[in-house]
Amino acid sequence: MSLLHWAILAPFIMAVFVPFLRKKAATIHTGWFVLILPVVLFGIFLQYLPVTMNNSSIIQTASWIPSLGINFTAYVDGLSLLFVLLITGIGALVVLYSIYYLSKTKESLHHFYVYLLMFMGAMLGVVLSDNVVTLYMFWEFTSISSFLLIAYWYNRDRSRYGAMKSMLITVFGGLMMLGGFLVLSIMGDTFSIRELAAQAPELNNHPLFLLAMILVLLGAFTKSAQFPFYIWLPDAMEAPTPVSAYLHSATMVKAGIYLVARFSPIFAFSGYWFWIVGAVGLFTMLWASFNAVKQTDLKGILAFSTVSQLGLIMSLLGVGAASLHFESLDDNIFTTAVIAAVFHLINHATFKGSLFMVVGIIDHETGTRDIRRLGGLMSLMPVTFTLSIIGAFSMAGLPPFNGFLSKEMFFLSMIQLMELNLFNVETWAVLFPVMAWIGSVFTFIYSMIIVFKVFTGKFQPEKLEKKPHEAPVGLLVSPSILAVLVAVFGLFPNLLSYSLIQPAAAAIVPSIIPPGEHLDVHISFWHGFSPELWMTIGVITVGILLYKFMPKWTGIYDYFPGKVTLNQFYNSGLYAAERGSNAITNAYMTGFIRSYLVYIFAFFIAALGFAIWAKDAFRYDASAAAPIGLYEVSLIFVLLAATITILLAKSRLTSIIALGAVGYTVSLFFVIFRAPDLALTQLVIETVSTALFLLCFYHLPKLSRHEEKRRFQAGNAIIAAGVGIIVTLIGISAHSSKLFASINEYYIENTYKKAGGENMVNVILVDFRGFDTLFEIAVLSVAALGIYGLIKLRLEKGGETNENE
Amino acid sequence: MIEAVLQISLVVLAAAMIGLVYRLVKGPTVPDRVVALDAMGVNLVSITAVLSMLLDTSNYLEVILLIGILAFIGTVAFAKFLEKGEVVEYDRDQ
Amino acid sequence: MAFQILLNVFLAFLWMFLQVSFNAHTFIIGYLLGLLVMLGMRRFFKSRFYLHRVWAVIFLFLLFLKELIKANIDVLKLVLRPRLNIRPGIFAFETELKSDWEITLLANLITLTPGTLVVDVSDDNKTLYIHAIDIADVSEAADSIKNSFEKAIMEVSRG
Amino acid sequence: MINLPILPILIPLVAAIVLLFLSKNVQAQRIVSAAAAAFTIIAAFAVMMKVEAEGIQTVDMGSWPAPFGITLVSDMLSIMLVLTASIITFCVILYSFRSIGSGREAFYYYPIVQFLLVGVNGSFTTGDIFNLFVFFEIMLMSSYVLIVIGGTKVQLRESIKYILVNVISSAIFVIAVGYLYSVTGSLNMAHISARISEIGAEPIITVLAILFLIVFGLKGGIFPLYFWLPGSYAAPPAPVLALFGALLTKVGVYAILRTYTLFFYHDQAFTHDILSLLALLTMIAGSIGALAYKDVKQILIYNIIIAVGVLLFGIAVMTEESVAGTIFYLVHDMIIKGGLFLLGGIMIYAAGTSNLTKMGGLIRLYPALGWTFLIAAFALAGIPPLSGFTGKLLIVRAGFEAGEYVGAIIVLLSSLAVLYSVVNLFMAVFWKNPENKLPEEKKQTASLFIPAAILVVLSVLYGVGTEAVYPYVMQAVDALIHPEIYIDAVLKE
Amino acid sequence: MEILMCIVAGLLFAAAVYLMLSKSLLRIIIGTGLLSHGTHLMLLTMGGLKTGAAPVLGEHAAAYTDPIPQALILTAIVISFGVTAVFLVIAYRAYQELGTDNMEQLRGMETDD
């Protein structure tokens, strides 16, 4: 266990103490204690910056299950460090924000901070793990802590709904991802990502490659809310706003991006990767930005925008990979795309974080997030307004903010893709930039909505629950810091270029960088009237126009029927699953024992019949069989006659008498077959059981046949015949294939010599196999005690006589 | 000679058994069946006795007595059940 | 009677001691010897010599055996006759016997003999209800029971 | 002491006998039964240490040499399961003190629990196929009594079905043993294994494999044979249910595992394919059932079936890895099911109903219960590092490796169904606002909670400390995958 | 003879199954009785029939019948006796409590107690 491990585990350890903190130091907001941790961690991790800037990495291993190759291996390289800094940095800001956001008195803070710390630790674990199993473990932790945070106000139905939805989808993804990891581990015989990446070329040719890729991508897509799995994210907005800012925009949803980036060295050389990741990302971006516009809840808009932005980053990672797969393209396209992705990732965290916090402030101060009720807040909340402008403009891709830069790079990557000689370039590849552009237009529109619907227009105090005024300073600190970063990164992008972006991008696909060289990352603000700039200009113009005339065209949303949305699909799917299972279960779980027996016997007949038929197992060999005497045949006849009497009996006593007759005849067979002990026992048992039957009969009903229908009886008869035939067939076959001599010679030899007895059966019972007998009488004892208790002890319903039950 | 006689007796006894089973199956009343069952028990004793001679073993002699005992107990139990509806009374004087 | 048997056994043991041979063989010989001696001295006993009773038992047994065989022949005839020509019925039979085991013995004997079967006993143990397979003459049947079985049993019990 | 392996069977047996004489004194019964269970744990642990050090331990009952007498065989697998079963029984006994009610206590509840443990431990330990039947029977007989003791309507109604099904399965078991004896001429499992391996894949052996599958499947609750299970298991009170859920079905699974690794491994293309198909159907059917109900007991019970499916799949794949996974998962499932059912019992007690639609809001009064349940739920779903994970990981990995892609993915998806059902349960019981106002007063649950919590903690430790358990599991796997080890240890050739 | 006994055991099984599938609880219990008879006969048959004298050494016979199945059956008989007893009592208590012996009416879904 090194410092790194302790750093990862620190949040968990702290989480354990949080509930005590709350008790011991009740006067101070718990958040202040918690705040220390991310700040300290941020400081610690900053020290690794020089290491990663050299494109070198650090590995620390602590063993967990070394026998299975599952170890807690912490791995720091550019990519993970970037994420770590995001997690701890934004984490610190969010905690700070939450101190003012969540009331000390009203909320159960210890829960909140426990969950949050758990999440932080989990996230650190995800990005720092080299071992896929530990990665998966932390991955599921993020899902769980997200579940708990979304359901923080657990008595709200929507919270629980959202929590369950997010968990179902992300855990589903996680499980699939685990499957993918396991397939990878089979292919590469290791759980270490580094070692897997080293074998990338061999893995590419493995037949399971595609399966592994799809499974891993399912994990990434669900976590990063890609189409069609994004539906959980809008519902996750039921969480307190600091949580939304932290988990559902800045960090957790980016875990999917991280995963894709992390596994790029392994998968990116495959054409499928390009298609799946690129197409899904781009379509998500388009679809979500389009849908964001129609939202009325501010957090809803932000949720869809997050989905859209994640799609953007995702598509960059995918599209870039085209150059790795297709020989015709220059690998630089990939670097461009990856750098754009990394850069946008940082930018998105900053502007979206600040936007969420702004929305939180609005919610906090006005009591609503519904844009139809808000408006004209500009004068009342000037600081908030400023912050929101910065965030939204950056998101819309307007200069001079960082969003502009990364958006430009995004366009550039898409345009470069047109060089690809892809099924008649001119016609189809142009779709990529076109989609990107349309998506950006909608992004522009909703960004504007956030700012202008809320802060301009008519102020409607009557629709608000509280009288709005500017937020306290504490609430403004965190978004302000982020807003400043937005501007700073926009104006001085190269602050990041070599410190964070280059190492991260280099870590994504180290293999394409020639040894000893660095990636050339230079982000410039102005690069001439390039196609991408024209695209941005187009976005702005068209965006402004569309925003102005919004009521005219929003009717197109009505063309999307409400019934076939993915949400609807999820809801009705879940509903159908419950209803359906209920229906199915009720159909076969009739509670009627006959049904169960029918299933059982049907399976008995089918399985064994099939086995006999398929294996041709039937043998017939009567050569060793004993001769048949005339009187034996008559006795068999007697036995069968008595049996048939039972079947046809109309009175209960008749059937008992007939059963007794069967029993006596059976004991006669024991006599014939040289088993005197058996005959003795069978006789006594038969008599005693008959006596028991009679004893109980006093209380038993008359033998009613409960008007069984002909068909019912016929069905029974067929099944009964089937069972009988199978038993007989196996019996004959088993008897006909006596493959070994029995061990009975030993008993015949030693009964007298060693056990000092003459009656072999009895000696076997009390000596050779006396162990059986000991437990056999135990069985009898239990039966007697049970009967005693059964008759004497009569509890009322549920047996609630005393304490409980 | 004994051998032949034994075989013949067995067949005769088995035939008698079938007759008893006829009564057992036919009824018509339950006491009829009980009578048949009792007779079957007795018949069983005969068959066992003959068999033990046929197999020339004394191992079944216990069985013979046992069947007698049990047939008696069984018949009595049935009779009592038929008569009183219950087999074991708790207190007769009540 | 019990005293007599005890004495007889004692004599047998005495014989064994005298013979210094302790096995069943000697015992039986001793017992028979004792019996013989006691037979000779029977006038000295207050009650009747117990061998008499033994004889009564044997007589009862033989009587019974005879009746049993007769009974079976009857049934045989009855069953094998091509036409059933019987008139069954239940008649009451007053008995003089008192003790439980006497009645039991009587009932058993009646049941095992020709065409009769005890169906019930009255609560005061005085009347036996007997089912007869062919009830041609009730009084004759009752008389035969009285004369043969009842007397024989009394011989045994009251001696 | 050469008789060590017998102790985990003997101690409960003797305890049960002693308890018979104490039926009037409930307090003494409690002390004796708890002490006996504790001693059983110690004994099992001692045996485990010995097995670890010296390999498979065998005791020839009555000093009769191996194929002729009955031989008890403690290999690592059986002793692990014995230890687990003893621990669970111990916790259940503690739990029973305050929950089972003095009525049942006075009517031989404790001795019968001890007898049940005798049956379970015996089934795990015995090396003789007919003796297995006897131990099955003592286990079943105890379960008949436990399911019906108290004689309430539901118990009576459901126990009829339970007994009937088990009577049938026992009958089939006996004839199956008869067939096997006819073919191989032996009853000693090692000896049978040795003899079967001499002849290889005889068709009749394959048929018998299916027959045994049906026998054990009826007990273990595999797909077309489990229908009786949910209804019957719902009838008895919580501690009994915990015993059933944790132990009984697992004995069936153990028997399948044992026979399919020892006897029926020669025609895997046929038998194990059927097994794998059934495993998948079992998981699906279990998931469907778990989603269908709105009742605490039912949801947990269907989770038993899902777990059986997973285990069966592990057996079907039949590689070293999958068997290791199966063993990991088997032990995990026993512990966690015991814990869950006990927790479920407390929940039902606290809420006064087992119907989810009528429950809610328990988290306020019973936070510890809620969180413990949630942890147990996650463990059940196989979230690392909790206990269900390692087993599932190995099973799935082996499944992929063996080319059973669909199966492996269904195993993964079944985890999702498990998670959904138990988390739904958690939310409905603890978070949802109840329809009716809850009683404000908190019921005393501490003494019930502690034994349940012990099991959950154990499960967590088992998960985190996988590395510590690993060598034991691998030793168990070794004996399963290489039947010769088992055979040599028993027959001492 | 063995073949014949296999068939007889099969027939007993069939009859037992038929009874167990009926609705009346009593018939079901009788079915279990038949089932155990079938089982025991089958088990005995599996050991081979009439292959020698009864397995009691005092006979000094040349060959003895296989004693193992006999011992097994003995155990099985006793156990099934215990089970039958418990089953009977449960049936009678169930009839007393629930008022019917028709299994179709003893369905009882979920928690309708």
Added chain:
Amino acid sequence: MKTNDVIFQTVAKVVFFMIIFFAIHLFFAGHYYPGGGFVGGLLTAGAIVLLLLAFDIKTVQHGFPLDFKWLIGIGLLFSAGTATGSLIFNVPFFTHAYNYFHLPLFGKTSLHTAMLFDLGVYFVVIGVTMTIIQTIGESE
């Protein structure tokens, strides 16, 4: 319905002793001839059942004033104890010991721990059967 069972009761008393003696004979014969603890026990129970049939539970309980459930325990104790005895001698569980002795009256006799075990079986079987029958009988 009240009936006069004088015949039956008289015979039952006699027959009871015959059966008991036969049962004990069967029990002792077990190791050498057909018989043993099971049959012996069951038959003993059968004899008691006969008394129950002829008389009633109250009378029989008066005749045998013992709790049959205890008899089960004692029987189990015998059987398990015999088996456990081998633990003391550190031989495998259930190892029996026997030897031949010359006893007065009996002559050459084999004393076998298996007999003790069988005695346990005998008790258990009586206890079980009688517990069951008595409990059911009393429940009316």
Added chain:
Amino acid sequence: MTAISEVIIAALLLVGAFLTLVAAFGLIRLPDVYTRNHAASKSATLGVMCIMLATFLYFLMEDGLFSSRLLLGIAFFFITAPVAGHLISRAAYNSGVKMWEQSVRDDLKEKKKQKK
């Protein structure tokens, strides 16, 4: 074994078997349960006693085995068979089984009437 004993045994056997058959035949043939009971309790008993006697003699002659159990068995039958017959017919009567329609007399009926 001497020829005489052999003949005796064979005769006893045949008689016994024959009586048993007759009993069975009577059981089939006779009209009601009371009359059938006559056949069962007499012929069957004598039949089985004959056979047991034959068996006893057989083992005595063949193996020199004095089988007390067989003698006990004969005695047992002797004692119990009539009791069983008695109890069955009483049970039949008390449970209301009608006598054959050609029966001529029923004293018991009157007694029962008096009781009521």
